[in-house]
Every structure is written in C-alpha cells, then in structure tokens.
Amino acid sequence: MRRYLIAGNWKMNTNRDSAVSLAKSIADGSQAAAESVDVLVCPPFPYLIPVQDAVSGTQVTVGAQNCYFEEPGAFTGEVAAEMLADLGVQSVILGHSERRHVLGETDEVINRKTLKSLEKGLQVVLCVGELLEEREAEKTNDVLDEQMAGGLANVSAEQMANVVIAYEPVWAIGTGKTASPEQADSAHAHLRKWLESHYTSEIANGMRILYGGSVKPANAVELLSQENVDGALVGGASLTAENFVPIIEAGASLSK
Numbered sequence: 001m002r003r004y005l006i007a008g009n010w011k012m013n014t015n016r017d018s019a020v021s022l023a024k025s026i027a028d029g030s031q032a033a034a035e036s037v038d039v040l041v042c043p044p045f046p047y048l049i050p051v052q053d054a055v056s057g058t059q060v061t062v063g064a065q066n067c068y069f070e071e072p073g074a075f076t077g078e079v080a081a082e083m084l085a086d087l088g089v090q091s092v093i094l095g096h097s098e099r100r101h102v103l104g105e106t107d108e109v110i111n112r113k114t115l116k117s118l119e120k121g122l123q124v125v126l127c128v129g130e131l132l133e134e135r136e137a138e139k140t141n142d143v144l145d146e147q148m149a150g151g152l153a154n155v156s157a158e159q160m161a162n163v164v165i166a167y168e169p170v171w172a173i174g175t176g177k178t179a180s181p182e183q184a185d186s187a188h189a190h191l192r193k194w195l196e197s198h199y200t201s202e203i204a205n206g207m208r209i210l211y212g213g214s215v216k217p218a219n220a221v222e223l224l225s226q227e228n229v230d231g232a233l234v235g236g237a238s239l240t241a242e243n244f245v246p247i248i249e250a251g252a253s254l255s256k
Contacts, residue, residue, distance in 0.1 A: 002208050004251035005164060005231035007040040008238025009093060019047040020054045025241035027058040033252035034059035042093055045079060052088060063091030069112035081120040091123040095151055097170045107150025114151055118159045125164045126151050132171035141190050148194050157199050165191055165209045166233040172213030174235060181222050184211045188228035217243055220250035
C-alpha cells in the first residue's frame with residue numbers, strides 16, 4: 001500500500017508569528033497520525049527557516065512553493081533549488097495552476113525547474129490539472145497527458161523515486177467545488193496508466209498521486225478512500241490546524 005502524503009500549501013498567507021504557531025499546532029495535533037501518514041507543510045519563502053525550527057524534532061517536513069531552474073547568480077528575486085536544499089527543505093511544489101495560469105509558467109519552464117530540483121535532491125510535487133472549459137470539452141486526459149509529458153521530459157526512471165504527482169482540477173481550487181470521488185479516481189487512474197506506458201508498471205504502482213481542490217475534513221475520507229488517491233495537496237484548509245489535522249487523521253484512519 002502506498003503511504004499517504006498530506007501536504008499543506010499555504011500559498012501567500014501567514015506572517016512569521018502565525019506561520020510558526022500554525023506549524024507547531026499541526027505538529028502537535030498530528031503526532032499520532034503522522035506515525036502512518038507523511039505530513040508536509042509549504043510556507044511562503046520568508047518563513048521557511050522559522051517553520052523549519054518550529055517542527056524540528058517532529059515528523060512534519062517542510063517544503064517550498066516554487067524555485068528557479070538556474071544555478072545561483074544574477075537572477076534578482078529568484079530562489080535557487082540548491083538554496084532550498086541548503087536550508088534542509090525536502091520538497092518543492094512545481095507546476096501549480098496558479099503558477100501556470102496566473103503567472104504564465106509553461107511546461108518547458110516547469111520541466112526545467114523539475115530537473116534542477118531533482119538534481120539538487122529535492123522531492124518534486126508536480127501539479128497537473130485541467131481548466132473547467134477543458135473538462136467540459138472532454139479534454140481532461142489530453143491536458144493531463146500534455147502536462148505530464150512536458151513536466152517530466154528527460155526525468156529518468158531513477159529520478160521518479162523522488163517525484164509525487166498532484167492532480168488539481170483548476171475549476172476546484174479555491175472555489176468550494178470538489179471533483180467527485182469518481183472523477184478524482186478516474187483522473188488518477190489515467191495518470192497512473194500514463195506513468196506505466198512511459199516508465200514501468202513498478203514506477204506507476206509505486207507513485208503517489210495526490211488530489212487537490214477544495215479538500216476539507218468533510219470530504220477527506222471519501223476522497224482518500226479511492227483506489228488511486230494517495231493523499232491530498234490542501235490549500236485553504238491547511239491554514240488552520242483545526243481543518244488540516246482532521247485531513248491528516250482521515251489518511252491515518254484509512255492506513256489501518
């Protein structure tokens with residue numbers, strides 16, 4: 001059985017004090033559940049160090065929300081993957097729909113970031129997902145195929161051990177709408193078939209594919225109980241321990 005990963009993407013939220021308080025509350029509240037479920041929190045760049053300190057000695061790991069694909073140098077405002085690794089950051093979210101559709105990142109850019117992050121030893125949480133008009137036009141699978149092929153270009157089979165896929169239907173992010181469990185599992189199954197056809201069945205069966213899109217305590221068990229759903233990438237609900245910890249506990253309850 002693939003071990004669940006419950007990841008919190010804090011996006012451009014929190015300040016130093018609230019980030020530290022939130023991290024401590026999550027670590028304290030998930031202590032028992034984290035024995036059987038991996039827990040990841042991804043604060044904004046300025047708070048990576050204080051959040052790292054806050055969860056030190058616990059089973060909660062810390063990730064970043066983005067990085068750049070170049071070595072350190074004259075790239076004002078960017079953060080290099082090796083800088084994240086130097087901090088002890090273990091994961092990085094790449095290809096999130098907000099990076100794609102708000103900030104204009106292409107599959108090529110996401111791929112370059114993926115390759116550089118893997119080179120520096122970071123776990124990549126690669127996000128893929130379709131727009132509402134693409135789902136309505138029955139192009140979901142085509143979009144997923146294109147994003148997977150683009151984002152994972154030149155990623156070796158060996159490197160895939162350090163990749164997690166996150167399926168996030170864009171129409172369900174921050175909207176309150178959630179893909180039905182059947183819709184989520186169908187998309188995840190398609191992604192797993194893509195992995196099998198482009199890598200191996202062993203890689204496909206071992207790959208964790210997270211669901212993201214208005215995950216909350218009320219729907220966590222139903223979503224996580226789907227055969228091909230191996231965790232959640234949580235946005236708004238990860239900003240309070242009261243909402244995030246029950247999602248972690250939902251994963252733990254299904255791991256027994």
